[in-house]
Amino acid sequence: MIRDxxxxxxxxxxxxxxxxxPRVKILATLLYIVALFVIHKFSGFIVAFVxxxxxxxxxxxxxxxxxxxxxxxxxxxxxxxxxxxxxIKGEVLxxxxxxxxxxxxxxxxxxxxxxxxxxxxxxxxxxxxxRPIGLTDGIEALLSPFKKxxxxxxxxxxxxxxxxxxxxxxxxxxxxxxxxxxxxxxDFESGNILRRAKALVPILVPLFIxxxxxAQDLAMAMEARCYGGSVKRTRMNEMKMGSRDLVAALLFMVxxxxxxxxxxxxx
Amino acid sequence: xxxxxxxxxxxxxxxxxxxxxxxxxxAIKGVSFSIEKxxxxxxxxxxxxxKSTLAKNMNxxxxxxxxxxxxxxxxxxxxxxxxxxxQRVAMVxxxxxNQIVSAIVEDDVAFGPENIGVDPAEIRQRVxxxxxxxxxxxxxxxxxxxxxxxxxxxxxxxxxxxxxxECIVFDExxxxxxxxxxxxxxNVIRKLNARGITAILITHFMEEAAQADQILVMxxxxxxxxxxxxxxxxxxxxxxxxxxxxxxxxxxASALREKGIELPEDILTTEVLVEExxx
Amino acid sequence: MIEVKNLTHIYSEDLPHxxxxxxxxxxxxxxxxxxxxxxxxxxxKSTLLQHLNxLLKPKTGTIIVDGLDIxxxxxxxxxxxxxxxxxFQYPEYQLFEETVAKDVAFGPKNLGLSxxxIDERVRQSITAxxxxxxxxxxxxxxxxxxxxxxxxxxxGVIAMNPDVLILDEPTAGLNPKAHQDILNLVxxxxxxxxxxxxxxxxNMNDIARICDRVLVMDKGRLAMNGTPKEVFAREExxxxxxxxxxxxxxxxSRLRKAGMNINEICLTIxxxxxxxxxxxx
Numbered sequence: 001m002i003r004d005x006x007x008x009x010x011x012x013x014x015x016x017x018x019x020x021x022p023r024v025k026i027l028a029t030l031l032y033i034v035a036l037f038v039i040h041k042f043s044g045f046i047v048a049f050v051x052x053x054x055x056x057x058x059x060x061x062x063x064x065x066x067x068x069x070x071x072x073x074x075x076x077x078x079x080x081x082x083x084x085x086x087x088i089k090g091e092v093l094x095x096x097x098x099x100x101x102x103x104x105x106x107x108x109x110x111x112x113x114x115x116x117x118x119x120x121x122x123x124x125x126x127x128x129x130x131r132p133i134g135l136t137d138g139i140e141a142l143l144s145p146f147k148k149x150x151x152x153x154x155x156x157x158x159x160x161x162x163x164x165x166x167x168x169x170x171x172x173x174x175x176x177x178x179x180x181x182x183x184x185x186x187d188f189e190s191g192n193i194l195r196r197a198k199a200l201v202p203i204l205v206p207l208f209i210x211x212x213x214x215a216q217d218l219a220m221a222m223e224a225r226c227y228g229g230s231v232k233r234t235r236m237n238e239m240k241m242g243s244r245d246l247v248a249a250l251l252f253m254v255x256x257x258x259x260x261x262x263x264x265x266x267x
Numbered sequence: 268x269x270x271x272x273x274x275x276x277x278x279x280x281x282x283x284x285x286x287x288x289x290x291x292x293x294a295i296k297g298v299s300f301s302i303e304k305x306x307x308x309x310x311x312x313x314x315x316x317x318k319s320t321l322a323k324n325m326n327x328x329x330x331x332x333x334x335x336x337x338x339x340x341x342x343x344x345x346x347x348x349x350x351x352x353x354q355r356v357a358m359v360x361x362x363x364x365n366q367i368v369s370a371i372v373e374d375d376v377a378f379g380p381e382n383i384g385v386d387p388a389e390i391r392q393r394v395x396x397x398x399x400x401x402x403x404x405x406x407x408x409x410x411x412x413x414x415x416x417x418x419x420x421x422x423x424x425x426x427x428x429x430x431x432x433e434c435i436v437f438d439e440x441x442x443x444x445x446x447x448x449x450x451x452x453x454n455v456i457r458k459l460n461a462r463g464i465t466a467i468l469i470t471h472f473m474e475e476a477a478q479a480d481q482i483l484v485m486x487x488x489x490x491x492x493x494x495x496x497x498x499x500x501x502x503x504x505x506x507x508x509x510x511x512x513x514x515x516x517x518x519x520a521s522a523l524r525e526k527g528i529e530l531p532e533d534i535l536t537t538e539v540l541v542e543e544x545x546x
Numbered sequence: 547m548i549e550v551k552n553l554t555h556i557y558s559e560d561l562p563h564x565x566x567x568x569x570x571x572x573x574x575x576x577x578x579x580x581x582x583x584x585x586x587x588x589x590x591k592s593t594l595l596q597h598l599n600x601l602l603k604p605k606t607g608t609i610i611v612d613g614l615d616i617x618x619x620x621x622x623x624x625x626x627x628x629x630x631x632x633x634f635q636y637p638e639y640q641l642f643e644e645t646v647a648k649d650v651a652f653g654p655k656n657l658g659l660s661x662x663x664i665d666e667r668v669r670q671s672i673t674a675x676x677x678x679x680x681x682x683x684x685x686x687x688x689x690x691x692x693x694x695x696x697x698x699x700x701x702g703v704i705a706m707n708p709d710v711l712i713l714d715e716p717t718a719g720l721n722p723k724a725h726q727d728i729l730n731l732v733x734x735x736x737x738x739x740x741x742x743x744x745x746x747x748x749n750m751n752d753i754a755r756i757c758d759r760v761l762v763m764d765k766g767r768l769a770m771n772g773t774p775k776e777v778f779a780r781e782e783x784x785x786x787x788x789x790x791x792x793x794x795x796x797x798x799s800r801l802r803k804a805g806m807n808i809n810e811i812c813l814t815i816x817x818x819x820x821x822x823x824x825x826x827x
Binding site for chain 1: 596599601623624627631632634637639640641642652653655656657688702703706
Binding site: 312313314315361415416439442443445446447448471473510511512515516518519522523525526527528537540541544545 | 586587691692693718719720721722723724725748751788790793794796797800801804805806815816818819820822823826
């Protein structure tokens, strides 16, 4: 069911990972993603895999939960794999008509697959272990140096908070609208692409209207709660770096060092 | 002491039509009333009678087109005092989903105090107190979309309470809830009122209005009736003309009177009716 | 005629949070019958409704509408939708067309009817929900008032001319007069022809007053099935399920407990007044 999607959701907990400063986690995640693209040997993925595994174990987030977050993007992963498998030229292993699989294609496909899975699980560990407010506060803090250049750091962060809050609400709404139109005999599953695209209109129009209504209501509610007041905003949970964050940063440095060493000496 | 005072207040919604002309519709037509500090006032009226518009004029979400609205003596059209008005009068809306900003309950409750620059340690205290006040402390780390409608509405109320307002306007907070949720929300409203918060409740449910100290009946942008529940619900025929009703015990008492059974005029609740009948 | 036999449904099967949403539910509703369904939020009511018009498939059990097994995988969904119409809660949120007439035509069109038949049904059903067809047909549904929108949405389902019409809380969020108007509309539609109407509501007064029979759902099971008088006589059980009595039944029950000699279960204020007057004279 559409409501089972967990991508971008927070899994409440009080693990060591949960307690880390969001800024540390955001930076680490960004660097981790860069590292995944630096890796060009399977041995490098083993390092990344072990590191990710360690994070998952320490965070105590159930694997089923992580797995469910991966499910919606499986299709994209499968698509990437197929494209790579069939499109890359090289030593032909198998051929049928114009379709062929090459050794290079297979290798690249496996590479991309592992990279994507590690990337998605890795970045979902950030959202799973960081409360949304922490995430947006972290982003706001990291972006604030750019405020002087006119970047609306706070507004961006607020937009993210609201997006995270309303993803489940809009999914539920979509579910309801789909069912209501199905009850009126709408068919979303047969016909060619054009017909299917047209069949989406009865879902999209009510969904947009719904989204606008939510936006209007929410803007009103936020205004009523003094959002945008002239005084300086404060935060209930202020971000503070502690010894825990230092340890995490050091461990992460070790991970990066391993990746770089692997690239330099095994490349 | 009067806390909210409307003086010949009118409000017009302005809209531009396809031809580019401005059309205005008068949603409120010159109403004057006052609400005492600490009281519990219900506003009833059919859909489109202007109740919601009136409510939004009480905390400067809307500013009167002509006439005045005063909150604690502050003229709401004085934009320099906007935040003073909104800190004094908080608001809870109809749709429980569309007023919760954050994906974690306690972060949402903290939103208001954060906006007005309250010290972090004090925000923590206010959030804890507000959540325990609505009996939702156990849910403070939960995601709002996993809660029931009634629970969400209690979170919205906690968010209002954490601003430490003197008055809360409830704009049909029970309209989208099931009977259990409605009961819970109403209990919370009464509890807050007992603690001295002025409560203004807009509702379609007559039995909810019957629990207020004072009722305002709105129709077509005007206040048509004003009085205690006993005074208002005695006038069933007039209410009917405004598409409203009376609570069941009131209806039964009047049916019995028609059958020749003598009952006092001011029966409002089941308890009193039963008591009178078994005398 | 709708026959439900041993219906069981499980959400999120094989996941740790799996839960039985329906457990061995069986009942029948005859032609022309007006059936009410009550139950606490989460009792399985809406899961049941979604089975009744094929939106959900049961784990086990069957639903047969006029001889058609709608739980059979081979049954075409269009046939199911011709037989069973479902009006969801806040149905006005599913309107999407440019004009009222086009929106109401959406359902009949999906059934593959001829243009003439569609036009005729659109006109009839808009009139049936108490709106002026000529005045409203070319208006955008989004220009209408809340109450009118809801009527248009109901017309959209009626236009499919189902044998069984199901309505989930059609009066939610309305003021007393509008609430009564929608109820009158529903009883009016029931009065014409020989349709089975199923009404889900939290409002016990409405259920008691207009239904021939009441189904009570509790924790996924069908806990009671009887006439309003039979069901509302079981006060203790209902209250243990978090359900209330109709106002008239509640007041007379309290009088009975206080020693007044009222035997009858009263469903409406008029009945209660009658009974109390008998005792007091």
